[in-house]
Amino acid sequence: MNAVGLIVEYNPFHNGHAFHLNASKEAANADVVIAVMSGNFLQRGEPALVSKWYRTRMALLNGVDIVFELPYRFAVQKAEIFANGAVSILDAAGCNAVCFGSESGDLASFLKTIDFLTEQQEQLEENIHRFIETGVSYPKAVSLAYHQLSDSNSYLDLAKPNNILGIEYIKAIKNQRSSLHPLTVARKNADYHDEHFASETIASATSIRKAIFSKECDTFSIEQYVPGPTKQLLLDYYNEYQVFHQWENYWNYLHFRLIQSSTEELKEIYEVEEGLENRLLQAAFISDSFQEFMEKIKTKRYTWTRLRRLCVHILTNTKKEQMAGPEDKASYLRLLGMTDTGKEYLNKRKKDFALPLVSKLSSYKEKDILLDLKAARIYSLGVAHHKTKELMNQEFKQQPIWIEKR
Amino acid sequence: MNAVGLIVEYNPFHNGHAFHLNASKEAANADVVIAVMSGNFLQRGEPALVSKWYRTRMALLNGVDIVFELPYRFAVQKAEIFANGAVSILDAAGCNAVCFGSESGDLASFLKTIDFLTEQQEQLEENIHRFIETGVSYPKAVSLAYHQLSDSNSYLDLAKPNNILGIEYIKAIKNQRSSLHPLTVARKNADYHDEHFASETIASATSIRKAIFSKECDTFSIEQYVPGPTKQLLLDYYNEYQVFHQWENYWNYLHFRLIQSSTEELKEIYEVEEGLENRLLQAAFISDSFQEFMEKIKTKRYTWTRLRRLCVHILTNTKKEQMAGPEDKASYLRLLGMTDTGKEYLNKRKKDFALPLVSKLSSYKEKDILLDLKAARIYSLGVAHHKTKELMNQEFKQQPIWIEKR
Structure with a gap:
């Protein structure tokens, strides 16, 4: 069975994701789609709209066959570490290829850009350092330094987060000497950061979340942008947890x-x-909301994303030494869910997996997985009060979700 | 000016307190009444019904002339440390006497009991140790061991918290070689622990709080038990902070x-x-309320009060080393409020005070006072959301309350 790996957050799963999923399956000529998905807290430094269990259902009902959790130690991280964790999981799970979405859809431009970055590394670092000294954030400095050096249009625009992630996926594959084939498919017209709907059926997750929050629970405003199961699961989640x-x-x-x-x-x-x-303490004393707090702590030096991630770590009380493990590889495959096809794949292949397959937290103790458990418990404090206890304890005993033949 | 010191919590100030105040003033033949009062968290390990500022107003409008705060490091503590802190403050503020309420109203029985406890100390400790090994709490073991040894009725009942406090006040005076005169006046018929009203005008603070919480904001149910200013200030507080x-x-x-x-x-x-x-962590995962949590952590080994105090320390994140200062003496006199008479006293006497007089937190940095500040900030998280920020920042700038001639 030929497996293609996807690196996802599905917050929530929308038509653009469905497009990417099908295009990836086709490009890799795959029988099985394996997704590694961030848990309850995301790379942008935010809680996910709905829990990882509901997002797992969305994935499975929309064509993914197996969902593994990207551990907290990699999920709430900058692109490089995020990519390392995700690639190590797809590699350990026996995928043949990893396929990511990009603006260009052209793998060659990724490879060319990576070569360029490698060759010019020294000069680049010097330039980055110079830009940082002017007070801009690290990602901004990278982008500026790079544009200063690259005069050709055939290089990628490093200001786009999907390009940065794509580059990091490929670098992770190289560094880990993985046999995964990198593939990329062109994204349908929705920029990651778009806040407004820009097409009839495809919208960014950002704009979809914005619509959801502007009307709570009125999922009709987004129904043309998400598949049926997403809409239903969002409604179900809201009915159950009221948030x-x-x-x-x-x-x-x-x-x-x-x-x-x-x-x-x-x-x-x-x-x-x-x-x-x-700075954090002083801002806390005079802020009434997260929004206000963020505006008070923001400087040119740090991106919003970096600051939000830092806030997630304060919320989960995650310390430097807890995140200090080897940066490039996950140590387990936490199975969140599977379809029949996924189950068949696991039965055939799991004996060859390079990492332990974890179906239930209660059967596995490991430093990183305790962070996932704590993150899930903290996340459960966000739901309606009378559901918190149930959700908090569910995490420990939860079996992987199994979606039978459709 | 002759000053009598009272050690109080006024949670809230009721007719029994008014009786004690007047009787103390008379017994000590005092011109000035100085109260040392617990701040926002109390010896029982609970947040005070209303803030220390409102309780200071109650005290001043009901006959107290000066209110000092008993620092958190002494207030949220067992009787011995509580008494040491309180006595050291009244002593430093130049009081001639300290007058506490007791069931007996008879100082001789206190002195006799203390002598007995001192003489029998060795035997007592042995007995206490033996009772603790049967699994009972420390206070219970003390009471049992003591009753085993004392056959005479002229000794005090150590099961009564007011008797224990009284003993600790006198011991603190001795240990600190203070020149304070201990005095005691008989309490009017209301047991500390009474949950029900037992007289026409005197009720325990416990029963008054119970009545308040059973009806929120309907202070009419308690008006026969509290002076007018208390009723008005409770109404004002509820109107302002909605809690x-x-x-x-x-x-x-x-x-x-x-x-x-x-x-x-x-x-x-x-x-x-x-x-x-x-035990605390396991109980937290499966509890929906403080009540449920407490029931889950309770054992014979620990009293409810001890466990509630411990919860206050978790809430305020107060560590062992922060409470580790010298146990017997406060290091400042934090002035919460005064009347004209109090002001006159302070002007005449403050140059002789044995400790620095602190009128504003922003003008004084000291380890213990930072605990008071943190406790006040945490306390302010309990009020209506839109008032939190104001209350949180008020603490730092607040001037002592000054009640002018009535």
């Missing part, structure tokens, strides 16, 4: 934790660096 | 903090000892 998760649901907890913390404790938190702890 | 504080208002924060903590972090918290950290 679509967003940062403001966790603000009171973040606020409280900041107020009760010492600067010494804050300095132990992953990504809290260079005196940020004082 | 009377109780543990359940802080449960979500305690819950969150337990869930995000490691057992190692919990072990650093003051009073978390002997494997309690695991």
Whole structure:
């Protein structure tokens, strides 16, 4: 069985994802689609709209055969570490290829850009350093330094997050000496950052979330942009837990934790660096909402994403030493769900998996997986009060979701 | 000017307190009444019904002339440390006497009991140790051991919290070689622990709080038991902050903090000892309310009060080393409020005070006072959301309350 791997967040699964899924399957000539998906907290440093279990269902009902969780230690991270974790999981699960979406859809331009970045590394680092000294954020400095060096249009635009991720996937494959084939398919007209609907059927997850939050629970406003199962699962989730998760649901907890913390404790938190702890504390005392807090701590030096991720780590109390493991490889395959086809694949192939297959948390103890467990427990504080306990304890005993033949 | 010192919590100030205040003033032949009052968290391990500022107003409008705050490091503590802190403040503020309420109203029985406890100390400790080994709590073991030894009725009943406090006040005076005169006046018929109203005008603070919480904001049910200013200030507080504080208002924060903590972090918290950290964590995962949580962690070994205090320390993130200062003396006099008479007293006497007089937090940095500040900030998370920020920042700038001539 030929397996293609996808690296996803599905927040929520929309028509653009369906397009990417089918195009990937075709491009890789695959029988099985394996997704590695961020858990309850995402790379952008946000809680997912709905829990990883509901997002797993969305994936399975829309054509994915197996969903593995990208551990918290890789999911709430900058592109390089995120990519390393994801690639290591798809590789360990026996995928033949990984297929990512990109603006260009042209693998050659990725390879060319990577070669260029490697050749010019020294000069590039010098330029990045110079830009950082002017006070801009690291990603911005990279982009500026790169544009200063690359005069040709055949190189990728590094200001686009999907290009950065694509580059990191390919670099991870190289560094890990993985036999995964990198593939890319062109994305349908929706920019990652788009906040407005720009087509009849394809919209960015950002614009879809925005529509959802502007009307809560009125999923009709998004129904042309998402497949039926997504709409149904969003409705079900809202009916069950009375919330679509967003940062403001966790603000009171973040606020409280900041107020009760010492600067010494804050300095132990992953990504809290260079005196940020004082800035965080001062802002906490005078902010009424997460939005207000973020505006107070923002400087040119740090991106919004970096600061939101840091807030996630404060919320989950994740310390530097807990994130300090080997940066490039996951140590387990946490199975969130499968279809019949997925099950068949697992039965045939799991004995060859390079990492232990974990179906239930209660049967596996490992440093990284305890972070996933804690993240799930903290996430459950965001749902309607009377459902918290149930959700908090479910995580420990939950069996992988199994979707039988459709 | 002759000053009598009172050690109080006024949660809230009721007719029994008014009686005690007047009787104390008379017994000491005093011109000035100085109260040292617990701040926002109390010796029983609970948030105060209303903030220390409103309770200061109650005190001043009902006959107290000066209110000092008993620092958190002494207030949320067992009787011995509580008494040491309180006595050291009244002593430093130049009081001639301290007058406490007791069931007997007879100082001789206190002195006799203390002598007995001193003489029999060795035997008593042996007996206490033996009772503790049967699994009972420390206070219970003390009471049992003591009753086993004391056959005479002229000794005090150590099962009564007011008697224990009284004994500790006198011991503190002795140990600190203070020149304070201990005095006691008989309490009017209301047991500390009474939950029901037992007289026409005097009721315990416990029964008054119970009545308040059973009807929120309907202060008419308690008006025969509290002076007019108390009733008015309770109404004002509720109108302004939309809450009377109780543990359940802080449960979500305690819950969150337990869930995000490691057992190692919990072990650093003051009073978390002997494997309690695991018990706390396990109970947190399966509790929906503070009440439920407390019932799950309770054992014969620990009193409710001890466990509630421990929860306050988790809430305020107060660590063992932060409470580790010299146990017997406060290091500042934090002025919460004064009347004209109080002001006159301060002007005449403050140059002789044995401790620095602190009128504003922003003008004084000291280890203990930062605990008071943090406790006030955490307390402010319990009020209506839109008032939190204001209350949180008020603490730092607040001037002492000054009640002009009535």
